[in-house]
Amino acid sequence: MHILHTIPRDDGFRMPGEFEPHDGCLMIWPTRGDSWRNGGWPARKAFVIVASAIADSEEVTMLIDPTQYETARAMLPPEVRLVEMSTDDAWARDICPTFVRNEAGVLRGIDWGFNAWGGLVDGLYFPWDKDNHAARKVCDLYRVDCYDSRDFILEGGSIHSDGCGTILTTESCLCSPGRNPTMNKEEIADKLCQMLGAKKVLWLPRGIFEDETNEHVDNICAFTAPGNVVLAWTDNPNDPQYALSKACEDYLTAQTDARGIPLNVTRLPIPQNPVCITEAECQGLDLWDGVPTRTPGERLAASYVNFYIANNAVIVPQFNDPMDKVACSILAEMFPKRRIVPVDAREILLGGGNIHCITQQIPKSERSKIYA
Numbered sequence: 001m002h003i004l005h006t007i008p009r010d011d012g013f014r015m016p017g018e019f020e021p022h023d024g025c026l027m028i029w030p031t032r033g034d035s036w037r038n039g040g041w042p043a044r045k046a047f048v049i050v051a052s053a054i055a056d057s058e059e060v061t062m063l064i065d066p067t068q069y070e071t072a073r074a075m076l077p078p079e080v081r082l083v084e085m086s087t088d089d090a091w092a093r094d095i096c097p098t099f100v101r102n103e104a105g106v107l108r109g110i111d112w113g114f115n116a117w118g119g120l121v122d123g124l125y126f127p128w129d130k131d132n133h134a135a136r137k138v139c140d141l142y143r144v145d146c147y148d149s150r151d152f153i154l155e156g157g158s159i160h161s162d163g164c165g166t167i168l169t170t171e172s173c174l175c176s177p178g179r180n181p182t183m184n185k186e187e188i189a190d191k192l193c194q195m196l197g198a199k200k201v202l203w204l205p206r207g208i209f210e211d212e213t214n215e216h217v218d219n220i221c222a223f224t225a226p227g228n229v230v231l232a233w234t235d236n237p238n239d240p241q242y243a244l245s246k247a248c249e250d251y252l253t254a255q256t257d258a259r260g261i262p263l264n265v266t267r268l269p270i271p272q273n274p275v276c277i278t279e280a281e282c283q284g285l286d287l288w289d290g291v292p293t294r295t296p297g298e299r300l301a302a303s304y305v306n307f308y309i310a311n312n313a314v315i316v317p318q319f320n321d322p323m324d325k326v327a328c329s330i331l332a333e334m335f336p337k338r339r340i341v342p343v344d345a346r347e348i349l350l351g352g353g354n355i356h357c358i359t360q361q362i363p364k365s366e367r368s369k370i371y372a
Contacts, residue, residue, distance in 0.1 A: 001146055007195070014101065019225060024061060025362065028064075029062055029068050029072050035351045046347045046348050048077075050308070052080070053310070088125065088129075094117075095156075097360075109146045157357055161198065162225075165197075165257070166202060166223075166259075168201075168204065168229070169192070169201060169202070172214055205244075206248060219354070220245070225334075226259075227264055228334070232304070239274075271319045304317060304324075305356075306356040307331065313338050
């Protein structure tokens with residue numbers, strides 16, 4: 001593996017859309033006690049269901065703490081590959097490399113800087129050094145060259161690509177003081193275009209209410225195809241999410257993508273009933289530095305936009321809510337050639353994210369199968 005200090009766009013590399021073909025998917029086995037209640041056991045069951053659904057159409061590699069190999073091997077299906085790797089938590093989307101590809105099908109990874117969603121300003125845990133080193137290790141594992149971008153703080157959940165030169169992100173996240181405070185919005189956009197081989201950045205003003213990542217874009221809006229996005233939405237003007245989603249819709253409907261084409265925006269409902277953590281669930285979490293990480297009754301950032309697009313399926317979070325089936329029906333229309341796989345995602349949400357957050361796709365490369 002070579003550590004590269006050139007610019008991906010200048011080298012002819014771009015970030016594909018997530019709906020383009022994959023060679024595989026990365027996940028990380030949950031173990032952190034202040035994120036995952038009851039020793040992580042309920043979350044692990046949900047991770048197994050997600051991994052199994054994805055493995056039906058692409059290779060899944062699960063990164064695991066060395067102490068968890070036997071447990072993970074017993075719980076996961078045999079087609080899921082296990083690799084020992086130290087991390088601080090299980091958010092593969094945010095700490096694994098962002099993969100870029102050129103026209104010849106050569107794959108490379110980007111190693112962004114990671115500081116636990118805000119560092120010492122408003123980060124969610126400390127230390128985060130194991131997470132910060134994971135991307136480069138993954139590139140080594142898959143024998144792909146790695147762009148060194150550790151000087152720029154970015155999580156994979158804060159960006160979406162249409163594969164045609166357009167990047168979606170949120171101002172509330174990438175312009176937050178805990179990430180790249182010496183850079184202005186224009187400088188950040190230029191950095192994204194250089195690193196992701198893009199021409200235009202669309203800046204959504206906000207994300208999902210109470211999203212502790214400073215409102216990652218992968219919880220509020222996602223490309224389903226070039227020119228098409230789904231936007232988390234509520235019709236209830238009294239819900240605090242309404243103003244956030246309305247601001248995003250107003251922005252998107254006034255924009256064009258990098259090709260100059262207006263965006264087709266489809267509303268995807270949020271759960272009808274706010275998803276809140278219970279007292280019993282809070283009691284199952286370890287303290288962090290002597291402080292509880294959740295409060296009973298706290299509203300969680302539940303969104304159906306946080307889905308994973310596999311080669312032959314779309315894995316959609318479910319919350320035991322009347323909107324579960326509605327969201328699946330809408331996504332079935334958006335992805336007519338893929339099977340919709342609903343997964344009870346409450347246990348993942350309790351950890352602070354959802355299905356998209358715990359996965360990272362590996363785009364199809366010039367090799368028929370990525371090996372290690």
